Every structure is written in structure tokens, then in C-alpha cells.
Amino acid sequence: MKALRMAALAAVALASAGAQAQTSAADGIAQYRALLADGNPAELWEAKGEALWKSRRGPKNASLEACDLGKGPGVVKGAFVELPRYFVDTQRVQDLESRLLSCMETQQGFKASEIAATPFGRGEQANIEALVAYISAESRGLKFNLPQAHAAERQMYEVGKRVFFFRGGPYDFACASCHGEAGKRIRLQDLPNLTVNPGDGVGFAAWPAYRVSSGELWGMQRRLNDCYRQQRFPYPGYASDATIALGVYMGVQAKGAASTAPAIKR
Template sequence: MKYTKRILTISLGLALSSAAISANAIDWWQLGNTKVGPQKTLQEVHQYFKEQFPKMTLAQYALGSYAFNKQAYQQYQEAIQFNPGDLTLSQGKALWNKKFPDGKTYSSCFANGGKGVAAGFPYYDNKTHQVVTSAMRINACRVENHLAPLKYGSSPLIALQTYFGSLSNGMPTDVKVAGPGAVAAFEEGKAYYFMRRGQLNFSCASCHIAYAGKYLRAQIISPLLGQNAHYPTYRSAWGAVNTFQKRFMGCDKKVGAAPQKLQSSEYRDLDYFMTYIDNGVKINVPGYRP
């Protein structure tokens, strides 16, 4: 299902009820305009959050909700000293360096052995006309070396994605959107992000733009900006490391919508849009979240 055309017809209805919008809210739903293009969208989103939180630096957005509460940030600092996600990271490193039957390793499939490469993922492939994620590229590497692909969402694949992501730690996200196909995929992801759905009639933007930095029940809502910089991440609610798309599934379920499948075109386009918005935010994998 494609969303770009539909988003144009509902853009004026994207706002929450007046009780759910803060008095000083800037027209956040206008950020969902699919006619302005990727570059302007990025500029407008970054400017929106700069106006909302003028004291926040770009680097702080990688902290998500922890950036909005000193006590929570102190707890985060303590937690990452012994991040349980580091176990998954170690498992991923071992798998990454394990030789294939032909003697090669995963590093043979990536430029510079994979170092710094994740900063540009996901990317749009003009040959296959689709967004390619790290999970897809890792599986393609296996096939190229005569091994069966791993199941999306499986522990070995998550571990490999985690290690691959860590090879870009400290580097700013640098996703490219160039050419008609890439722009179309970006706009589909953007449309999905702003489309209200489910029993609660919420969009991703309803929480992570309109309510960013505010409390929803007892939880501070993280902003769109910076959300992918720490994925794959360890979440105590999961008791495990998991991926950005796993989080998409959880959010769709919470608003009463049927989730898409992992690595579906909808979730890959959404991933593409959200990660492009993170451009400039430094990567820190695996992250840690409550």
C-alpha cells in the first residue's frame, strides 16, 4: 500500500485534538508536506526542534528522552557502563569475523571492511529500485558467499547488524537521497510517518514531533530527531537488543494498527525517511533504552 497521495488529502487533519497540543506548538503537521523535497524537510525538521528546544545541541538528540531529564540521564550513564547490549555486540563481532566456507568474511562485502559504512545506511539502490537496509545487505553477503540468508529479526542477524552499526560509532549519520526513485521512497516513508492509523488514530508524528520531550503517562516521548542513531539498541522492556524496525512494529501495535512485516517496503521507506532526518547526529550502537 502506498501512502504519498493519501497524505496530501489528510494533511490538514493530522493535528491531535486541542487538548493534546501544547499552547506553544508550531504547526508541526506542516512538516508532513510531501511536496517540499528531502533537503527542505530535513532543514525544517531540524529548525522545528531548534525552536522547540533552543538549548539542546544536535549531539544531545542521540540521547532521546534521556536528554530531557537530569535524573534519567544519570541513570542512563550508569546503565551504559555495563550495557547488556554489549553481549550482543560481542556475538556480532565473532560472527562477523567467522570465515565463510570460501575463506572470506562479512568484511569482504563492504567497502573498508565495513568501517564507517553503516553511517550511509539505509540507501536507495537504483538497480533494484528499492531501499536497502543493513539486514538486507548482510543477507546478500551471505548469499554471495554460498550461505542461506538469515531470518529477519533472528538473533544472529541482529547481532551482525549491531556489530556492523558499531563500526560507524562516533560518525555522523550521512544518508543520501538522490534521484527520482530515492525521493519517491523517501516521500513514501514520510507519508507513513505522518499518517494517522489504528484505533487511537495516531501517527508517528503525533507522539514524536507534537509530543516530543513531553510526558505521556509516566514516559517522556523521544523526538524524531536522533531516534535511529542508537539502533540496534538494548531496551529493558525487551530484555534484549533489537532493531529500529522492531520498534516500528511495537508502535503500530500500541496505536491499534496492524504492524507491517520486518523489511517490508513500508518499513524500509520509513527507516529511510527517519534516518535521513538524523543526518549529522553521531552514531552510538548499541544504545540503551528503558
């Protein structure tokens, strides 16, 4: 009996030590991010994005200053926290990146299909991520409030919800496998619960973000496509309806969360 009691005490001690180690690791990562936040490298992308927004470019030699992101032509502040949303001119629900594609095509003369097919981080894809950094930064601290008045917006929310919880692929994974409940982590990385506040705030509301591991700024489209890669699913494609629907679902769930984008991620 004495041996059993000793074994039980040892097990409790090990469990406690493990919990403390997890807490210490999470605290360490939080402190690391806090140190980097003072002088976030994303500011370089923000500056580039602002210049791109105002510069005359493309076959039509025009700027993007007349682009309507949902708040009226040229209005940037506050637009990010209300996207994705329905746009009458395209008759589609669009997130920030797909909306920028539309504006670059109609106003500047670029071919949206060619940009969408360009690998992440190259050419106009890299420019879009800079634009996303600038536009999201203009809404930093504002609270997410995605519109759901239009039937198409409500439909995309329901589609996004189904996609989020859909299990498949060789590992039978879903988005919810990692982000459907509290207390999960991969290695030392805490995984936010994207179905409720405040987890959706530190998850969805933090993208686009500067990724320390790659030394690049990632937009939400790159983030979601990489999630599909980790699930061993085929890429859904840049600005696809599946990724936009996921953005609607997560954005609606993030209602009231303050945007921290562009943030810093590992």
C-alpha cells in the same frame, strides 16, 4: 475574592510541583542510563556480531567479509550512518538489516525469506541483531549523512514522510502522534521529536539499542514493527518497504546527528 486568589495560587503551586516532578523523573532516567552506559550489555552483542561477520557459515560455508554495505566490500566503518541507501545489485533502497539479508542469501546461501519470517530474537534473526550491534558500533560517534542522490532514495524519503504522518487504526494514531513535536512523553518516558534535530539524534541515532525492560538488543526493524503493534496496526513485516522508507525519512532528518548506537533504552 480572597478564596479565588488562594485557589489560583494553589493551582500554580500544583502545576509547578508537577513540572518539577516530570523534570526529576526525566533526570532520574537519564542518570540511570548514564550508569548503565559504562559497561553497556550491548557490548556482548557487538562481540557476537563481529565473530558472526568473520565466521564461515551457511550452505556456502562463507563469511560476510565480502558484503558491501555501501562503502565497498567488507568495509564496515562509516557504513551504518549512510543507511538506508540504494544498492545497484538489488536495485532497492535497503537498510542495514535488509542489506544483511541480501548478503546472507547471496554469499552464505541462507534463504532470506525464511529468516524474515522467523520471530524476532530467534535463530538467524538473533544473529542479525548481533551483526547490527557490531556494525553500528563501528560508526559510533560518526554523523548521519544518508545519500539522496538516486531517484529511488528521494522517493523512499517522500514515502517514509507520508507513512510517518499517516493516521489510522482503531486509535487514529500516526508515528507523528508520539514523535511529531517536542515535550511529549508516555508515563515517565520522554518522546523525542523525530522530525527535527536534535530529537532525531537521540531517537533514530540511538538504535539498535539494548532494552533494559526486555534484556535484549533490538534492531531498528524490531523497534518499528513494535511501534506498529502499539498503534494497533498489522505488522508491516520484516525488511518491508514501509519500514525501510521510515528509516530513510528519519535518517535524512537526523543528518548531522552523531550515532550513539547501540545505546540503552528502557
